[in-house]
Amino acid sequence: MTTTRIDSLRGPPAESGGSTTMRAIAQDTYGPAPEDVLRLTEVDRPAVGEHDVLVCVRAASVDRGTWHVMAGLPYPIRLAGFGLRRPKYLNPGRNLAGTVEAVGAGVTDFRPADEVFGMATGTFAEYAVADPAKLALKPANLSFEGAAAVPVSGVTALQAVRRGRIQAGEKVLVTGASGGVGSFAVQIAKASGAEVTGVCSAAKADMVRSLGADHVLDYDREDFAEGGTRYDVILDIGGNAPLSRLRRALTPRGRLIITGGETDGRLLGGSDRQIRASVLSLFIRQKLGTFVASENAADLVVLRGLIEDGSVTPAIDRTYPLDQTDAAIRHLLDGRARGKIVVSVSPASPPSASGSTR
Numbered sequence: 001m002t003t004t005r006i007d008s009l010r011g012p013p014a015e016s017g018g019s020t021t022m023r024a025i026a027q028d029t030y031g032p033a034p035e036d037v038l039r040l041t042e043v044d045r046p047a048v049g050e051h052d053v054l055v056c057v058r059a060a061s062v063d064r065g066t067w068h069v070m071a072g073l074p075y076p077i078r079l080a081g082f083g084l085r086r087p088k089y090l091n092p093g094r095n096l097a098g099t100v101e102a103v104g105a106g107v108t109d110f111r112p113a114d115e116v117f118g119m120a121t122g123t124f125a126e127y128a129v130a131d132p133a134k135l136a137l138k139p140a141n142l143s144f145e146g147a148a149a150v151p152v153s154g155v156t157a158l159q160a161v162r163r164g165r166i167q168a169g170e171k172v173l174v175t176g177a178s179g180g181v182g183s184f185a186v187q188i189a190k191a192s193g194a195e196v197t198g199v200c201s202a203a204k205a206d207m208v209r210s211l212g213a214d215h216v217l218d219y220d221r222e223d224f225a226e227g228g229t230r231y232d233v234i235l236d237i238g239g240n241a242p243l244s245r246l247r248r249a250l251t252p253r254g255r256l257i258i259t260g261g262e263t264d265g266r267l268l269g270g271s272d273r274q275i276r277a278s279v280l281s282l283f284i285r286q287k288l289g290t291f292v293a294s295e296n297a298a299d300l301v302v303l304r305g306l307i308e309d310g311s312v313t314p315a316i317d318r319t320y321p322l323d324q325t326d327a328a329i330r331h332l333l334d335g336r337a338r339g340k341i342v343v344s345v346s347p348a349s350p351p352s353a354s355g356s357t358r
């Protein structure tokens, strides 16, 4: 990745500290290949507004949403505020962990030097501006890298489990169990007392078992709808199974929570399946639903509790340095990731594989 200097990319320089610039990933055009559209550069630090928190980013992380925001696909994502013709934000990073550098006059919940984690925009950078409503104090037992893995994937998984109204003893199927959202969903469903079956590729079965799954199905060899088991809840996170198959695997009053599933569709990106599920649900006894995750501090606090009491541990596959953010996203796109991929924003270091997150 090349380094270039561009001036005044976003807003005036921050007034605190000596240097007023920072290293950051920048993106000027939408595109599906991270190596083509992302570059490391030196830009002015963002300014902190009255209701903002300026975070010195120590680590960020990658998820499917990172790719969607980077590629501008499916197209509706551009209408969701990310820029119609070109990216609105400095880069597609959406997760962070770091220390508070400065707070606006209207911010009362955070102070400089607080260690925080949460969601923001442009987080593949040394500094990012965050909305305090999307930040929480970092779990005490996690490194910055571990905490950066949590926000979007963890909050999505928590909300999926909550929407499934999972009760202790229920049978829960999690598709996409080896991915970012799925690795949290398996652990949170287990913490709710469910009997969890994870669906993933054979190569990642051990990893899903290590998250606590009671059973693991290899999607290339076993059809979750064909065995004798019927599930009370299905958290459908990966694989895009047809609704008919998902319904066959549910109990007569089972609940299906469609959370994700990648397609090549540039226009709808699989949301047609979600719309059909919501309409069909009106006419049958099974409950079929979907949702868009709400990014909020209250759920970060719930996750912090689950992490600090040992119920949930982020599964981190690999950590890349900031100047290899493109390689981090490529690792996800190649389907090699086991759990989460982190981008370390400390001074440059080589990529490292790690199973440990604390």
Ligand SMILES: NC(=O)c1ccc[n+]([C@@H]2O[C@H](COP(=O)([O-])OP(=O)(O)OC[C@H]3O[C@@H](n4cnc5c(N)ncnc54)[C@H](OP(=O)(O)O)[C@@H]3O)[C@@H](O)[C@H]2O)c1
Pocket (backbone or CB within 6 Å): 063, 064, 065, 152, 153, 156, 175, 176, 177, 178, 179, 180, 181, 182, 199, 200, 201, 202, 204, 219, 237, 238, 239, 240, 258, 259, 260, 261, 262, 291, 292, 293, 294, 332, 335, 336, 337, 339
């Ligand atoms: N609703 C929301 O608000 C919301 C929020 C965040 C994310 N999402 C969506 O949730 C989905 C997952 O995101 P993520 O970040 O967790 O992605 P990810 O890390 O790439 O995980 C996706 C997982 O899907 C698995 N998979 C692929 N084919 C499968 C199949 N046939 N059956 C079962 N699993 C299969 C992959 O498993 P293997 O690697 O083992 O093949 C992979 O681990 C994405 O579609 C994302 O857009 C939705």
